Amino acid sequence: MSHVTSIFTDLVRVETRLYNAVNIRLQAERGLSLGQFEFLEIIDRVPGCRVLDIVGEVAITVGAVSKAVDRLVAAGWCLRVAHPQDRRSSVLRLTSEGETQLSASRPVVEDELASLTATVPPDDLSRIAPALATLRATLEAGSVGRQG
Numbered sequence: 001m002s003h004v005t006s007i008f009t010d011l012v013r014v015e016t017r018l019y020n021a022v023n024i025r026l027q028a029e030r031g032l033s034l035g036q037f038e039f040l041e042i043i044d045r046v047p048g049c050r051v052l053d054i055v056g057e058v059a060i061t062v063g064a065v066s067k068a069v070d071r072l073v074a075a076g077w078c079l080r081v082a083h084p085q086d087r088r089s090s091v092l093r094l095t096s097e098g099e100t101q102l103s104a105s106r107p108v109v110e111d112e113l114a115s116l117t118a119t120v121p122p123d124d125l126s127r128i129a130p131a132l133a134t135l136r137a138t139l140e141a142g143s144v145g146r147q148g
Helices: 004-028 034-045 051-058 064-076 097-117 120-141
Strands: 078-082 090-092
Touching: 004 034, 004 051, 004 097, 034 051, 034 078, 034 090, 034 097, 051 064, 051 090, 064 078, 090 097
Parallel strands: none
Antiparallel strands: 078 090
16 A cells, blocks of 8 residues: 555545544534534635535535535524525525524534544644645645535
């Protein structure tokens, strides 16, 4: 196995285990999944957020994002509002319940991640962060791995 292959394997396994652990805690304490939390975060952060903005960030299909947004709407955490310039499109907005859920969930996510990474020296995490950010930006700029 090449050096890059072992790094890839470690990245995938670390991501899966971190994601699953945070997801379990978030569901237990806040009643939402980590995927729902991520969508709420994106909607909160991206002005005039549309389904395609979420698709671009998480690299899954439009259909999958649209169904997930429908579940956020059904939960009362998000609204689809007609786009002011393009009536064929919707802008996503958090409801007050969605804002409350997001605000209450952020410390749970942060605390669980801090706990799970506590055995890694902070300097080590700081050193790998720029490399991961560069790799992510390169992949995203080329739409590498993006679902149809």
